[in-house]
Amino acid sequence: MRRKKVMIVDDDKEFLEELRETLFLNGYEVIKVDDPHRVLDLAGNNKPDIILLDLKIDHSSGFEIADELSRFTRTIDIPVVAMTGFFTENEHISLMGLCGINKCITKPFSAEQIVTAIESELRKKV
Amino acid sequence: MSKKIKRLRNFNAQLRSVNEKLKTEILHRQEAEDNLKAAYHRLSDIIEFLPDATFVIDKDKKVIAWNKAIEEMTGVKKEEMIGKGDYAYSVPFYGKLRPLLLDLLTVPQEEIEAQYSYVKREKDGLYAEVFVPRIYGGKGAFVWAKAAPLFDNYGQIMGVVESIRDITDRKEAEAILRQDKESFEAMNKIKTEQLLLVQKELTDAKHLSEIGSLAATVAHELRNPLAAIRTAAYNIGKKSRNSCLVSHLNNIEKKVIECDQTINNLLSYSRVKVSRFEEVKIHAILKECITSAQDRYYKWKVRVIKKCNCAKSDNIYADPFQMRELFNNLLNNAFESFPEKKGKLVIQVDGLGNPDSIVISFIDNGMGINPNDLEKLSHPFFTTKSKGTGLGLTICRQLVNLHEGSMNFKSEIGRGTEVKVTLPRERKLK
Numbered sequence A: 001m002r003r004k005k006v007m008i009v010d011d012d013k014e015f016l017e018e019l020r021e022t023l024f025l026n027g028y029e030v031i032k033v034d035d036p037h038r039v040l041d042l043a044g045n046n047k048p049d050i051i052l053l054d055l056k057i058d059h060s061s062g063f064e065i066a067d068e069l070s071r072f073t074r075t076i077d078i079p080v081v082a083m084t085g086f087f088t089e090n091e092h093i094s095l096m097g098l099c100g101i102n103k104c105i106t107k108p109f110s111a112e113q114i115v116t117a118i119e120s121e122l123r124k125k126v
Numbered sequence B: 001m002s003k004k005i006k007r008l009r010n011f012n013a014q015l016r017s018v019n020e021k022l023k024t025e026i027l028h029r030q031e032a033e034d035n036l037k038a039a040y041h042r043l044s045d046i047i048e049f050l051p052d053a054t055f056v057i058d059k060d061k062k063v064i065a066w067n068k069a070i071e072e073m074t075g076v077k078k079e080e081m082i083g084k085g086d087y088a089y090s091v092p093f094y095g096k097l098r099p100l101l102l103d104l105l106t107v108p109q110e111e112i113e114a115q116y117s118y119v120k121r122e123k124d125g126l127y128a129e130v131f132v133p134r135i136y137g138g139k140g141a142f143v144w145a146k147a148a149p150l151f152d153n154y155g156q157i158m159g160v161v162e163s164i165r166d167i168t169d170r171k172e173a174e175a176i177l178r179q180d181k182e183s184f185e186a187m188n189k190i191k192t193e194q195l196l197l198v199q200k201e202l203t204d205a206k207h208l209s210e211i212g213s214l215a216a217t218v219a220h221e222l223r224n225p226l227a228a229i230r231t232a233a234y235n236i237g238k239k240s241r242n243s244c245l246v247s248h249l250n251n252i253e254k255k256v257i258e259c260d261q262t263i264n265n266l267l268s269y270s271r272v273k274v275s276r277f278e279e280v281k282i283h284a285i286l287k288e289c290i291t292s293a294q295d296r297y298y299k300w301k302v303r304v305i306k307k308c309n310c311a312k313s314d315n316i317y318a319d320p321f322q323m324r325e326l327f328n329n330l331l332n333n334a335f336e337s338f339p340e341k342k343g344k345l346v347i348q349v350d351g352l353g354n355p356d357s358i359v360i361s362f363i364d365n366g367m368g369i370n371p372n373d374l375e376k377l378s379h380p381f382f383t384t385k386s387k388g389t390g391l392g393l394t395i396c397r398q399l400v401n402l403h404e405g406s407m408n409f410k411s412e413i414g415r416g417t418e419v420k421v422t423l424p425r426e427r428k429l430k
Helices: A014-023 A036-046 A062-069 A094-097 A111-125 B002-048 B067-076 B088-094 B101-106 B109-115 B168-240 B241-271 B282-296 B320-336 B392-402
Strands: A006-009 A030-034 A050-054 A080-084 A103-106 B053-058 B063-066 B120-124 B125-132 B141-151 B157-166 B277-282 B301-309 B316-318 B342-350 B359-365 B406-412 B416-424
Touching: A006 A014, A006 A036, A006 A111, A014 A030, A014 A111, A014 B168, A030 A036, A036 A050, A036 A062, A050 A062, A050 A111, A062 A080, A062 A094, A080 A111, A080 B392, A103 A111, B002 B063, B053 B067, B063 B088, B067 B157, B101 B125, B101 B141, B101 B301, B109 B120, B141 B168, B141 B406, B277 B301, B277 B320, B282 B320, B282 B342, B282 B359, B316 B320, B316 B416, B320 B359, B320 B392, B320 B416, B392 B406
Parallel strands: A006 A030, A006 A050, A050 A080, A080 A103, B301 B342
Antiparallel strands: B053 B063, B053 B157, B120 B125, B125 B141, B141 B157, B277 B316, B342 B359, B359 B416, B406 B416
16 A cells, blocks of 8 residues: 655754654655745645645745645645644634645644544545 | 261171172082982983992982892882881892891901801902892892992992892803813713723733733744654654653653643633633532642642532533633642642632622632732732742633622731632623
């Protein structure tokens, strides 16, 4: 069975590295992105199954990125899970919905929490 | 003979001369009298048509003039009054014989001051403002009266004139103005108080919004590294498969969760709150909070006594989450008040005899609060604890305010503290 491809977007390089490792250890293929401006390109080319997106990134906003992803046919079907330390899950839920964010998970989450979140979104896709 | 005749003629001539002089004198007198009469008539005419009610008395205090305006004012005709004395002129005003303003002209100042608080002496007479009950057919009116002496050519007082003006309209206008002024001032006072209140709320809100943005920033800045630490710990555990490391990694995980809890609290303190009111089993919530506080402080020897002076089924309308937060904070404070980690905490619910509200008291016999600190209790960031954000009571105050209740403190150093929370049973609709 093909490993599911997860794209993770965050400007915290150490966190990105650790998360990549966690997801890899849980059987995913991981694409790291620390430059918010490359998300659209890389997502269009690599066709990940799911994108984990930090909502508060330097010089950009996760909301904007999610909104862009939902406007292009090549990326429109990719589910987006927001990871945030800034907002809580209940806040801005309607804004998240408008931007095409399917789920929000609050940092610091456990490995189990993130895997559960990914799996539940992927199941919805099928 | 001729001598006698001569003397007689002489005498006659003298008499004639005297006679002539007398005739001239009489003529002069008559002229003067005519002048006087004319002057008197002129004066009478002037007085008669003065717009202000006016009358004149002579030296013997007999009325010698009573004009048209005063006829109208008193309803007493000139013919009835002219020539009358013995204070007859006071009857139309007061219904009895008594001195009027013009009678006071000759009374010394001190006596006037002692008896008539409303009379003032001015340079040319007396002045008074007074309510006169009998005029205008018994309707009465506020009048302004002025009395002045009349002098003859030799500077002798020949009479006194008094003029009376109806100032009821002015008085009424003054009263209305005064009333308006008073109500305006009262309104102004209320507005000012409201303004001050709003200003205070604004300052508090600003303070809280500053805390809010600070808290949100801190939360973000701390949660990101915590996320990395937690994930890293997980990765280490997975990759090393070394059982010696497990307990250490678990400790890291535990501490990360603790940090996260602190951040959550900070955020919850500062977030703009909206209450979701529902019927709440206040006793159940309180009991639950007490149990969890006892769990948190399980090593402490604190005797907790819950007293209840109302039905256990006494429910109130409140936000259950906010009630929990309120009780948790107050219970934490109570426990933290025991420096020796032991003491007595009485929690009392009073609801009997008050259909509108319920009172929950937290009474500890802990260290008490310094009187100087008492008023600072609800200030954000004020704390006497080495550990703590200083937000607990600010939030309690906020939560109680959201429920339109009140919170009061009584404390004595070394004796303990009593916190009394009053909560309305029903949601007041604005």
